Amino acid sequence: MNERAAIERRTLSQEERLEFLVRASRELALLKRDELARKARDLLLRASAFTEFSLWVLDPRTEVLYPWTLCNTPVLGRRPRLNVGQGLAGQACAEEQPAFHPTISEAQYLAEEWGGRPRTMLHGILTLPLRRAGEPLGVAVLLKLDASPPPEEEIAFLRDLSIQLGIAVGNARIYAEAMREKVQNHLLLELGTKISVSLDTNQLLEQILDLVFQVVRYDAAGIYLVERQTQWINQQAIRGYDLGQEDAVRLKVGRGLIGWVAKTGRPVIVPDVSRDSRYVNARPQTRSELVAPLRIGAEVIGAFNLESDELDAYGPEDLELVMTFASQAAVAIERTRLHSAVLESRRLEEELSIGQRIQRTFLPERDPKVSNFDIAGANYSSGLVGGDYYDYVRITDGHLGIVVADVSGKGIPAALIMASFRASLIAEVRNNYAIRTIFAKVNKLLWESVEPDRFVTALYGVLDVAARRFTYVNAGHNPGLLFRAATGQFETLESTGPLLGTLETATFKERQAEIRSGDALVLYTDGITEAMSGTQELFGEGRLMDVIRARKDGTAAEIVRGIRDTVGAFSGGEPEDDLTVVVVKGR
Secondary structure (H helix, E strand, O other), X not given: OHHHHHHHHXXXXXXXXXXXXXXXXXXXXXXXXXXXXXXXXXXXXXXXXXXXXXXXXXXXXXXXXXXXXXXXEEOOOXXXXXXXXXXXXXXXXXXXXXXXXXXXXXXXXXXXXXXXXXXXXXXXXXXXXXXXXXXXXEEEXXXXXXXXOOOHHHHHHHHHHHHXXXXXXXXXXHHHHHHHHHXXXXXXXXXXXXXHHOOOHHHHHHHHHHHHHOOOOOOEXXXXXXXXXXXXXXXXXXXXXXXXXXXXOOEEOOOHHHHXXXXXXXXXXXXXXXXXXXXXXXXXXXXXXXXXXXXXXXXXXXXXXEEEOOOOOOOHHHHHHHHHHHHHHHHHHHHHHHHHHHHHHOOOOOOHHHHHHHHHHHOOOOOOOEOOEEEEEEEEOOOOOOOEEEEEEEEEOOEEEEEEEEEOOOHHHHHHHHHHHXXXXXXXXXXXXOHHHHHXXXXXXXXXXXXXXXXXXXXXXXXXXXXXXXXXXXXXXXOEEEEOOOOOOEEEEOOOEOOEOOOOOOOOOOEEEEOOOOOEEEEEOHHHXXXXXXXXXXXXXXXXXXXXXXXXXXXXXXXXXXXXXXXXXXXXXXXXXXXXXXXXXXX
């Protein structure tokens, strides 16, 4: 009879545990970190003789463990932290099975892991590794009032609970990341809207600081711009500094964390500013800092700075967000700068010599050297300032951007519109958008910032050096000519979208062309095909093809010179329009 009763009690206990697990799986179906941490604590302590609970969760990007709950208390910050293999929880994270520790050794002990309590007060510790699909997620740590080991069936039961907890933590982590991306995308959309309707730089930067605070908390922040001539760093928008505190420290490029970022173009996270020799103490309360560069193409125009009164307040995910906002801030700053320059150009119409110097700074100093291809380009101006432009944009070691463009009109207005086009193109290229998206964004900027009768035609493509593939968009520009060495025939790179700046919203299509060995791709402006002879005859596309075919065995530079010389001879002297040509020849 006693044996039968024992069997019944054991069966009932197993049923109760099964019911508990089913109920726990429902109760742990929480997506918010703080709610899940509290529920996990309550369930594991209620199901065992343990009295204290800690939950350490692994950040997969940094391999660092952060506590969601420490010694029964919720944790919201980034401290303390453990590397995998560090402390008892850090060691347990690499394990697969629960482990009971009657006491903790000196080698395993870290005071911050236990809320500062001495090692002698710690005993009866059970570590429960959390995993999902074989990947480590973190560790649950339970503490008893004594060092006696719990029954094996209790450990097994807690292990089953930890499996449910691992699933819940994984879901909560995915949810948090999705919500973070959702908020980020919403804020970036809001920022894009603000940028599109405002040309007030100071107002835009203040709005950017407001938006960043919604996703990355700070106690002080600032957006700084480099003065090109003097290399002084000037504050444009700041928060959290006492009156006169920031003005007391003048920074130049290279000085302080902000100056270091402005000089190197590299972002930096400083967990403890007191341990970084680059830090300039402009705010005594600051404990940690994050600084990201503001870039327009390869040029660093300033820095985006966040400061916190807590140690180690910022992580890689914060830097990623701030870099995104910094990119938008740089575009906004450059856009308003260029808009002001366009307005100012009306007053500078007669100062063409200044415009010539501006135009020359747009053009590349030398042709790029890449494997599989010989590339050459040239611009021959018909006057002091023309509207033609070409450039190369080094995207990666194996990808080169090539652009040829033509602005309607001449003089400084044309040069400044080209400056706006160039700056916005390079900024959007650095944001890694698709080519068609880049042109849609550039088109919107030009539509907002240039006169209604002004526009830009452009052909921009990315040369994949290894694949010998040229992916391009043609915005109302002259069709590129692709000479095929194997057949002696030409293919044309026709228009895939409207002129830039003529429509508020425009759609562009991408096309691809393969450039084989011996082939020659020629991109040019209308000054070549529309050059006039003394008898008012156009040079035309046919003559251009004849020049290319006649020099098919020459270098890219020889083809460029051949086109220039032939057009010059045809027109009988100085051309009436700019001549711009880029040749990409396969080797």
